[in-house]
Amino acid sequence: MSLRTVDGADAGAVRDALPAALDGAGPLALGFEPSAEDVVPEGTAVVIATSGSSGIPKRVVLSAAALRASAAATAARIGSGQWMLALPAAYIAGVQVLGRSLLAGIDPVLLEGRFTPDAFVRATATLRDGVDRFTSFVPAQLATLLDAADEQPGVRAALESYRAILVGGQALPERLRVRADAVGARIVRTYGSSETAGGCVYDGRPLDGVGLAEVDGEVRISGPMLADGYLGDDERTAQVFVPGSDGVRWYRTGDAGTITSAGRLAVTGRIDNVIVSGGINVSLDRVERVVRGIPGLEQAVVVGVPDERWGEASVIFADVPHGEQLLEAARARVEAEIGRHARPAQLRAERVPTLASGKPDRESLRRLARD
Template structure:
């Protein structure tokens, strides 16, 4: 028997098994009126009403619905109301500039655009055939009792298109299928040990690789989900204490924020010997891992993956064999990317690029067949990351082949930033690299060559970037050089430019 696996399976089980359980606690401090605590039966009902509203608007199966939002209960509902009815959800990073968001909306061909009220004014110039502000529930949801049209399930259909920074100036739309989402959710939940006794805190943006698939895994297992709109270390500790949170997913910068807040927390740290914090983006320093265990009493779990892989490829979780090791030695084992998740095969190219094969690998890049063919050449997904695989099967990421800088969990294309800086009239050459940073993991540095008698300051370069790209993409420091290292054919040798800043480290990611 072959039964198609779709996003609807997760919400259908939650409604059937955990219908009376509170499934979502919305963020109380937001511009839109927060939704009341929702049972899983109520989440399922809202999802049906959203699907029915899309029917009324004439949005057909396979058509795209873009959403630009901070974490919110209504965004969580959209994963099931949009994807679960055969449409395609396009979650967009709300931190992007209006022109960047406009490109994504237009490139994806989204006929519907849902905009968080906090960014509505800033995105006034970004439109679609149907544009609604989140919180205008009469416009987004059909009347109660209206049943949506049935959708013939297709597990190979695209469920979401997630735009990610790459080595080109324009982001690529990653097509994630229902099968991708299903496989990722189940394997992630299995490796993370998720059960219906857990409580999940949404510290990770839901737009980021669909919240790593956790909205689906937790829903299917009836896990109460606590929505956190904006990251704040002290607020995370308060939510852990108030709601009995047992696990969360986070970028290294979030870990640092919690550790910092813990320094002034009065009383015992909440969640000790209970919370699991799952970290990805770039492995934090060994001492940070040791501090999580010692100062918070939380379990540190490292994963590695990409938007293109739904995202889970590897997981590194404390093993029984490591229990008696000294804390620093155990931490040094945990900063590795990890062992392949169930169903994932890893390999290395002759150039030590990490290659992956799994049911979580993307269908392709939206309307970019050449990029798709390049990424999936030879039946393997080419990650663009360099690494090594130990005798025990554990992957360690050593450097980044495709010039993407991961700062605070956000992917930044160095090529895109270079393009912005190079547009400054005083700049004749520029190279953008990632350098280690204690708070953000990596931060952006621009190496700039100025032409002739032109003059420009570091502050002016940074301001120039912030005016033309999202703020987090601007360099935090600028160095002026007389020349930049290049090959005989004129290509920048970024490994040489990065080397002095990473001296003494065995990896060129932090």
């Protein structure tokens, strides 16, 4: 099947095209311009461009069956109703917000323009009365609304009106969860990725039909919502989607984690050198390569740290004077070559500790950055 191009930045266009894609009329290309050679399997609904652990974009092939299975499992867990889209429609979380509402037989509501507390209140006001309301955020959006809720009663009332607010894309700081509870927002923490058709573990518990396993410290996921693979990359597909000893197909997440005896998942971090900032994967190796291209920062080291608003952020360590000037230069270069989401948050003008091998002691730097 050949792909149909849809402007992923136009939420209305994605909403209008998605029903036909789910019904088998032809798959959508979101976030990239397909070529004539890009052919996908029968049953494909969408192909989504996303960044992976290497920082190199991947194109994830998702069938209509996978998207429907994910939406049905979500409805079974939290209920069904009308959804409000506050996320980019080209991301899997945005696609699923649209899909869940459409499969419930109710048109989704789109938040217009830039995400602000006022825009959120206006969008919420257009949702139907007497129907359960749902939406999905990344933690930074939730933080923006909670900051406004004390001064704007309308924001608090809007938050309280949702039966469930999914929060994913990155870890939700406990402090944000507590603040949300205090204003009456019913938060559900989700875990998943484009390869799992979005969130498939809610508050640590897998959705119906989802299997969890921990193999050599890595979290693996199985279930009917798994992607078919990566468009044009059979080698990567074979590395990431692997058969188990029982023949079940598993997705290797690249995340480190543990699964309790009760079946609850706790993710402890990335196996590879990647952070998730504002719901977007950022390869620290790639950021470091860009930073080291700036005169004076040739020996710089970049590490990740927890960040309350964005989930995670990066810090540059370099034994240099004039750290502020170099930080601005580094942020500008990273934004130009990778994107605004990847800009380092700080530059620490300190000596970089090394291991006996002479390599930077990155674990020591992470501790210094956290402290």
